[in-house]
Amino acid sequence: MAEDVTTVEDHLRRILDAVAPLPDYPQPLMESLGLAAAEDVVAPIRLPSFDNSGMDGYAVCQADVASASAESPVHLPVVGEIGAGQARLLAMSPGTAVKIMTGAPVPTGADSVVPYEWTDRGVAKVRIDKAPTLGQHVRRAGEDVQEGDVLIEHGTVLGPRHVGLLASVGRATVRSRPRPRVVILSTGSELREPGTPLGHDTIYDGNSYLLAAAARRAGAIAYRVGIVPDEPRAFLDALDDQLVRADLVVTSGGVSQGDFDVVKEALRPLDTMWFGGVGMQPGKPQGFGTVGDDATPIFTLPGNPVSSYISFEVFVLPAIRTMMGLSPVSRPTRRARLTHPISSPAGRRQFVRGDFAVDRGGPFVTPVGGHGSHLIGDLASSNALVVVPEDVTSVPAGEQVQVLWLDEEF
């Protein structure tokens, strides 16, 4: 049977048609960091919530001290003391002063605060050497946030400052889409767990770590199942065990033309699965579909490490971001000047490993290593992928190219 070959765009469309944002629910604030808000957050209270002092000093009526100077100080009786969180004294009369600490409510009757530094710090009575302007060092109720203000718009990705603001207005939770739970399985009887001995024909399972780390970096919760041997029954059992905790499954290996291509063999009978070639390099052999009672999306990525990583970037990352309600779903491309020429196969979009940087001439990118999809060392030395379109077979040095800058937050 001839292999179904498709374009990167069509394959991505197939994927995005099959994944939907996860339902939102109220999340505890610390869980919401990095998630998209799924509500317009309206301030339930104003901030500051009451007039309060911006300095440790004395609350006064400004008219009483307006003439104060070092040469001609003003003396006032001190009639009380207000600490932050312990305001028993609520009002004062003109002609008096009240000791007040930073953050404590300014009593009715006072309109300004004299910092300690402008006084003799007196206890029963205070000498004031300098006058505040009217309202000075009083932080007005509502001057920062008014009740009813829209503080955070639907879709905003919540960062530390948003979390701080939500807590400050008394919100303990915020509606947001949860992190998708991504289960990662790597297949291959040649694979061994890092930290265990290697035989003459075995290799370490780098991919499940690579993909789990990429999934976590994308914002997902990654469950790295690790190694499954090249036996369809063992693979299907492992998959079945994992579906209960999966919003998305990613496998690596076993999808090309080999005699032991376990993933393809096990899943091809399902009419919810597609297997075929995608016009890209690395990453040609691909599979995607849904499995289990909940129609859980599954990506069956090729086993070569660079192929699986680039497939993650191009296909899995947009699915995770869709589920999280983040946009854009795909990493934005940047333009950069190519420092060395590159060649590329006709009819396949090539992703060339590169080093992206910016100098006075603007952004530039230098190809790193060879084209081989087993070159994990070169992959780790690069921070970008140069995207060479399907119809381009060579790009000279100095040309502007499209680049995926892999370390960029977006």
Ligand SMILES: Nc1nc2c(c(=O)[nH]1)N[C@H]1C(S)=C(S)[C@@H](COP(=O)(O)OP(=O)(O)OC[C@H]3O[C@@H](n4cnc5c(N)ncnc54)[C@H](O)[C@@H]3O)O[C@H]1N2
């Ligand atoms: N006759 C053909 N052979 C191959 C074709 C083809 O079109 N015709 N395509 C090649 C391309 S392109 C790729 S990519 C690979 C994809 O193969 P599989 O997805 O079936 O992956 P495997 O055969 O299981 O492994 C490929 C390669 O990667 C190593 N590997 C696998 N898993 C891991 C892991 N978890 N950590 C590290 N390395 C891993 C594995 O040992 C193999 O060297 O097929 C080509 N062949």
Ligand code: MOO
């Ligand atoms: O497509 Mo394979 O992923 O070139 O090495």
